[in-house]
Amino acid sequence: MPFLLPDSLMEARDVAMVLAFGKLSILEACSLMEGSVERAEAPTERIAVFHTTRLERGRLRGLAGAHKLASVVTVLDSPSGDQSSLTDLMSFHLEEKSNVSLSAYGVVDDDYEDLVRSMLDGLRNKGLRKVRLLRPKDNELLSEKVLTRGALDVIAFPYHGGVALGPTVWVPDSAPMRQSGTQRPVPRPEIALSPRLARTLLNLSGLKPGQTVLDPFCGSGTILVEALKRSLRCLGLDSRASRVQEARENLRWAIGGVTDRGFDIRKGDARELPRMLRGTKVDAIVTEPLLIPSLTARPKTSTAEALIHDSASVYNDALASMAESIQPNGRIVVVVPLIETMDGDEVAVTLDGRRLNLRLYQPGPVGFEYPVRLSFESTRWVKRAVYVFEPRV
Numbered sequence: 001m002p003f004l005l006p007d008s009l010m011e012a013r014d015v016a017m018v019l020a021f022g023k024l025s026i027l028e029a030c031s032l033m034e035g036s037v038e039r040a041e042a043p044t045e046r047i048a049v050f051h052t053t054r055l056e057r058g059r060l061r062g063l064a065g066a067h068k069l070a071s072v073v074t075v076l077d078s079p080s081g082d083q084s085s086l087t088d089l090m091s092f093h094l095e096e097k098s099n100v101s102l103s104a105y106g107v108v109d110d111d112y113e114d115l116v117r118s119m120l121d122g123l124r125n126k127g128l129r130k131v132r133l134l135r136p137k138d139n140e141l142l143s144e145k146v147l148t149r150g151a152l153d154v155i156a157f158p159y160h161g162g163v164a165l166g167p168t169v170w171v172p173d174s175a176p177m178r179q180s181g182t183q184r185p186v187p188r189p190e191i192a193l194s195p196r197l198a199r200t201l202l203n204l205s206g207l208k209p210g211q212t213v214l215d216p217f218c219g220s221g222t223i224l225v226e227a228l229k230r231s232l233r234c235l236g237l238d239s240r241a242s243r244v245q246e247a248r249e250n251l252r253w254a255i256g257g258v259t260d261r262g263f264d265i266r267k268g269d270a271r272e273l274p275r276m277l278r279g280t281k282v283d284a285i286v287t288e289p290l291l292i293p294s295l296t297a298r299p300k301t302s303t304a305e306a307l308i309h310d311s312a313s314v315y316n317d318a319l320a321s322m323a324e325s326i327q328p329n330g331r332i333v334v335v336v337p338l339i340e341t342m343d344g345d346e347v348a349v350t351l352d353g354r355r356l357n358l359r360l361y362q363p364g365p366v367g368f369e370y371p372v373r374l375s376f377e378s379t380r381w382v383k384r385a386v387y388v389f390e391p392r393v
């Protein structure tokens with residue numbers, strides 16, 4: 001994963017993140033940086049700012065739910081304010097003909113133009129007269145383009161009544177994630193989640209290489225493919241034999257082989273895990289069942305409630321079975337459906353872990369409200385929300 005300006009990040013106390021999944025991305029970051037985050041804020045829908053101590057670069061390497069990380073270098077009172085601390089830092093890293101860009105999140109066009117002008121003036125004053133300014137569509141240089149154009153990208157966002165600015169210091173290498181979804185033998189886009197989301201969920205599990213993850217509603221195996229790639233041992237179950245075959249094919253492809261090394265996928269019912277696993281316990285469970293039919297229009301609230309009610313018993317019975325099959329320090333990560341209705345309501349499956357001696361995972365100082373909703377998904381009326389449980393000790 002590319003670190004663009006590593007020193008700058010390590011020295012930063014305030015790190016801004018461009019969120020791929022909204023609140024779920026904040027949960028993932030707090031999980032990866034557990035113990036290092038003192039405070040987190042979300043100044044706009046797309047940005048979170050983490051106040052950190054002892055930031056460990058290695059821990060951030062696997063972050064999946066972020067498009068960019070930037071160090072917050074300055075907060076201006078107004079868009080035409082003095083950017084010298086930023087341009088000092090930039091000039092240290094720039095060569096005469098480098099590409100630069102400004103990516104704005106929640107900044108109006110006029111303010112954007114003022115910020116760009118002021119940044120270019122600052123760079124010229126430092127003798128950098130030939131830097132090339134990229135003009136990205138919608139005032140945002142996408143993270144892939146930051147890499148392909150080799151740009152020093154600065155992000156800007158409203159913050160505490162002013163505008164915060166800082167250079168992008170890390171972006172994920174998203175090409176392998178995309179290929180993992182499209183190039184596997186059985187892609188099944190109609191049921192599969194994205195590899196990026198699968199990685200985010202796996203990060204929430206806190207698993208280390210060599211440990212065992214179970215997906216008891218594995219479908220075509222998207223979560224397990226990503227798990228296998230990070231050297232986790234994979235167990236999968238699905239009640240349909242055809243899905244079991246599809247998952248096996250995808251997992252074989254992931255390890256580039258014909259043997260079933262490192263994984264075991266079986267036909268079975270997620271509500272009977274203790275029997276299926278013969279009493280053995282796994283290090284984590286990560287699953288995305290989404291058991292409601294796809295909708296062609298926003299339903300009425302009463303219809304949505306009926307759909308959610310019909311599937312809720314499978315989720316709750318499966319959760320009880322998962323609680324019996326998890327190691328005492330393991331986590332259970334479950335995606336549930338959330339339906340947006342034509343009456344403007346949101347109806348979600350709710351899971352109660354207390355009766356199963358499970359508590360909700362709360363990394364760091366934030367205090368997440370569960371289920372944690374995903375934002376910016378391409379799905380239409382059926383959205384996703386996530387629970388992370390751990391056994392109460």
Ligand SMILES: C[S@@+](CC[C@H](N)C(=O)[O-])C[C@H]1O[C@@H](n2cnc3c(N)ncnc32)[C@H](O)[C@@H]1O
Binds near residue numbers: 289
């Ligand atoms: C939405 S799909 C999961 C998709 C998966 N996350 C993927 O990326 O391919 C839900 C799966 O759960 C399976 N399923 C439904 N009820 C089940 C049960 N009680 N036990 C195990 N699997 C079940 C279905 O056959 C289906 O393949």
